[in-house]
Amino acid sequence: MRNANQVTCEKRTYSKEFNSHQHKFGQFLFPLQGSLDIQTNLQEINLRPDYCLYLPPMLDPKYCSVDRNEFLILDIPIHYLPEDTSTMYIGLDKQWSSIRYLLLEEARSQRNSSSLVNLTKYVTNKLHISRLPSIEYIHKHFKEPISLETLAKIEHYHPAYYSSWFKQKMGKSPSVYITELRLREAKHLLVSTAWSMTKISEELGFENSSSFTRWFVRCEGMPPKKYKILNKG
Template sequence: MKGGRVVKRSRQVNCDKRSYSNEIQSHKHDFGQFLFPLQGSLEINTNQQEVKLTTEHCFYLPPTLTHGFHSKERNEFLILDLPDLFLLRDTESMYIKMDEQWSSIRFLLLEEVRHNKNESAALRDLARYVTHKLKTSTPPSIDYIHNHYKESISLDTLAEIEKYHPTYYSTWFKQKTGKSPKRYITDLRLAEAKQLLMSTTWNITSISEEIGFENSSSFTRWFVKWEGITPQNYRMINNG
């Protein structure tokens, strides 16, 4: 997405409630911005993502990212603008599930908006905490992989979790992890298989079922492909 006006802000943290119209607009900021939905939804588009933001998620927009946005329904959002001095370098957009911690952050920000019209020390502390959360949060698709790597996972499923276009997702993932999604999932399954081979007396059939294979033959072929040795020999060598 190209073009769009540049929205500039002071070096202060800003937090307030905003609503958006059905008119499609496009701009970019010289600051980072968190959007916390309170009511309704907002459609956001960048070159890599198409997001319909509802109350189940929040969304982070980094500085200089051009984005289009509009809403087709009545809406209200809590917006937190973060100046550069609060941000890490090379931050990227992030689509985040509103879990208990993020819901608590939204509540505290709302309390600050309700009681303080100007920037307060508490708001600056909250801004720093939000920045820390952004730094330490695991991207949701990677979190999904760690919870479902024993199952069949498609690239389209992972891209949809991040709201990235599938053609962009693989590039983003490799930049993030140093591996392709397929290799990342394979390494998790291999690590689990090796751990079970070395630390349990389970037979090969049980191990293959545990990490998501239909039968021991397909598991053995897969293991040999990636390790160059059968599971039985791997167990024998590593167990002495």
């Protein structure tokens, strides 16, 4: 039985049949070979080799893998974690791939526990400042139509649950969050460019300048041309 107060980093494999166990610690899973199906009471996740996954404490996940597999697992005691963490499905970019490499070296050597602890603290700090995948998607695509179903699918949640989860995390609904991003960009373009209303409306994904103007008045209480005059220079 592992010590829930001790950082553990090791390779593990999973069987073809679902097995479950509750975690009293946070857990990072880094695929080395194969994929892994993970089920929680709210999500179904297929962890592929180009992603890593963080699972918060006190979940009761079920794991299975139908192919030959190997995963690098980092078990993180609660006292190292930011408060109120949630499941994060993270793309293995260069930085996370480098983290995986360093953790793999630690798992191989197991010589210096302090270096593993320091690396774990670095990982949990990144967890604290990392955007959730659906938030990242919103920031990249807020000028386009975004459905609730698309956002929920990114986080592997049911759409009905995703709305309440998002509001709990961000303090506002997804639609309000997206509207605020578009409005901030609209104000920036009105003040910092000489673009026409038609060009700005096209940039922000509106059908025409009339629909953009109606939307801006509804959000800001004045037409965009008036806002531009009042805030220019």
